[in-house]
Amino acid sequence: MTPEELSALVKTTLTEAVAAGDVVLDSIPDEVRVERPKSRDHGDWATNIALQLAKKAGTNPRQLAEIIATRLNEHEGISAVEIAGPGFINITLDAAAAGQLAQQIVEAGDSYGHNEALVGHTINLEYVSANPTGPLHMGHTRWAAVGDAIARVLRASGAELTTEYYINDAGNQMNVFADSVLAAVHGEPTPEGGYPGQYIQDLAAQITAERPEIKDLPRDEALPVVRELAYSGQLAQIRKTLEDFHIAFDLWFSEKTLHDGGKIDDAVATLREQGHVYDKDGAVFLRTTDFGDDKDRVLIKADGEKTYFAADAAYYLSKRERGFTEKIYLLGADHHGYIGRLKAIAACAGDDPETNIEILIGQMISVKGARLSKRAGNMILLEELIEWLGADALRYTLARYPTDSPLDVDPELLQSKTNDNPVFYVQYAHARACNAARNAEAHGVDRSSFDAGQLSHEREEELLAHLASFPNTVARAAELREPHRVARYLEDLASAYHAWYAKCRIAPSTSESGETEPVSDLHRGRLWLNDAAVQVLRNGLALLGVTAPEKM
Incomplete structure (x- = not known):
């Protein structure tokens, strides 16, 4: 049951x-x-x-x-x-009712754990959203892992979800980026305030190989070409790093489209109709102080330049127009100031800032012994962390802890093959259960029949109880945006499995004289239970974006 x-x-x-x-x-x-x-x-x-x-x-x-x-x-x-x-x-x-769960889990397969806690919720989840002016670095790592895990538990709980990466491809930083790459094309030093690092040299070499004539163009003609090619090359590298981290976004949203498509002007007009826009000293302001912000925000400067805040407002309204009743923003530790202003945008747009927008702040991580990248020069790159520690270990560790506190990652622990390493402990439980199934089948045990009442050992009752609580764990993780609940659950489940495995044989035993006991319904029932544990461990790891090896 x-x-x-x-x-x-x-x-x-x-x-x-x-x-x-x-x-x-x-x-x-x-x-x-x-x-x-x-x-x-x-x-x-x-x-x-x-x-x-x-x-x-x-x-x-x-x-x-x-x-x-x-x-x-x-x-x-x-x-x-x-x-x-x-x-x-x-x-x-009773034992039969409790034991029946093993068969139900095996038959449900990958869908076990899915629930309807968030059916009817239409959610946009935006995370990472790093500027396309350089590689993803350690500052982006935590939300990359946790954001994707949140997306997975939201979907498993019935939410209609779109994951989105907001590409900050407008504004002066793109001009500085293009200037930096163009200087590298010509073999010149990095401009003052420009982007340093070998990756700039790599982009310059890539562009020169594709467009050798770029060196001979006047700078005013070369700059927009370099800007577009460098942008495309860097964005492709970001996508590749995220793919290596088992992350795929549903939508990559370009900030530039807000500017080029007149969406910012439309947003200002919409907010003005709502009665929250006013003009002062030639500039256009949004009256965000009406909704708790510490000061009113400038949308358009007196010289006509649109602010970053205007783009933020237009982007929020874009999400609203696209039918997302709930907008979740995952922001870095240095973005606390954005909470009030984003909620004020929601309120000025006519939304309820308590239900239509949610802003989560993730604290920084540090990795003992990590070195600055040779490619970037002044940062620790995500791609190098993946190569060093492995995507599975890094993702599991980042998702295992609440995001509202700093995290210090211990590489030696993550790379150890001991029970002290949580990801190894859980993956080993899955591999051990897969091996137990292979061994049982080699001894003639199959799932041709199932007598749930046979599963009456206290360790079986304990294991079944853990398996039964998985859907509720997933639902709570989704409702609270806390995927670490899944990780901690998996560790408890692995402990329960190991304790059961030590006490309850699946395969028939062989006596000292060499005689093997006949296969019974107890053996078959235990194989069902073993395979149910395999399924739940696999499903839980999948929600964290972590692989479930069958052999270790």
Whole structure:
């Protein structure tokens, strides 16, 4: 019995009690939440539905809990129901009902863990969005890993999601970038305030190879050509690095299209219609102080130049026009000041800043022993971190911790093949379970039949309990934007699997005389349970963008 099935059973029981006149309620909740109790001594599952509804039912929680418990005890698959504290209902499943989950997980396959917690939510998730003037570096690494993991749990929880990379390809930094590359084309020093690093030289060499005539063009003619070619080359390198990190965006949105397509002017006009734009000293302002910002923001300067803030406003309105009711921004540690102004844009546009926009700030990471890049000169590159530590270890570690605190990554730990290394520990559990299945099948054990009642060992009960809580873990990770919950869950599951593996043989044993016991329903049942663990470990790692090796 899955948690969803048990939840539906509690709801059915409550409905029956209302129909029989035992309980008076105008309505019954669409969903009854069941959760794992902190102690296994309190049963397999618990619900606080009686505490939630007692006041509406005109009774005290324990009386309502007793009514529900009495009816629950009559249903097949329920071993015991007890009332605890002020009215918590603790439920214990019988072995067959609990064990049935193993078969359900195997048959569900990759979809197990998917849930409907966010069905009906239309979300735009923007993250990384680094300037295309250089390679991705360590400052982008955390949100690259965590942002993609958030996207995966959102989709697994039913959200209609678009992931987006905002390309800052407008503004003066692109001119400085082009000047830097053009100087390299001519073998000149980096201009003052320009971009240093070998990657600039590499781009210059690439452009010269493609367009050898570029050196002979007047600078005013060469500059726009170099700008476009360098931009394309650098953006391609960024895409490649993200692919190596197992990340693919649904949409790459160019800031330049906001300027070229008149979207910024349209945005200013829209905000003016909303009554939040005013003119002062020749400039155009958005009255963001009405919504908590520390000062009103300039949209258009007195000389007619559009500000970065104007582009931010136009970009927000673009997301709104494209039908995204929820916009999530993942920003770096130095962007705290953006929270108030972005929420103010949402409010000025007529949205609810508490529900239509969400801004998450990720703290910086450091990596012990990391060296500045020879290519970039003044930064630690993501591509070099991937080569050094491996995409799996880096992604898992970055997703394993809440993003609101700094993180110091230990390379020696990440590269160690010990149980102290969390990603190794989880991947090894998956590989071990795959090997256990191969060994069992070599001894004639298959999944031709399944007697769920055979899975009654206490370690089996514990493992089944962990497997059952996976969908709820995914849902909570999605709702709270906290994929580290999946990582910590996987470590607990791996521990439960290893403990089960040590006590419960899947393959038939062989006596000292060389006789092998016949294959039984117990062996087959344990193979089902083993393969259910394989599936959940694989599904969980996939949500973090981490591979699940079958051999290690």
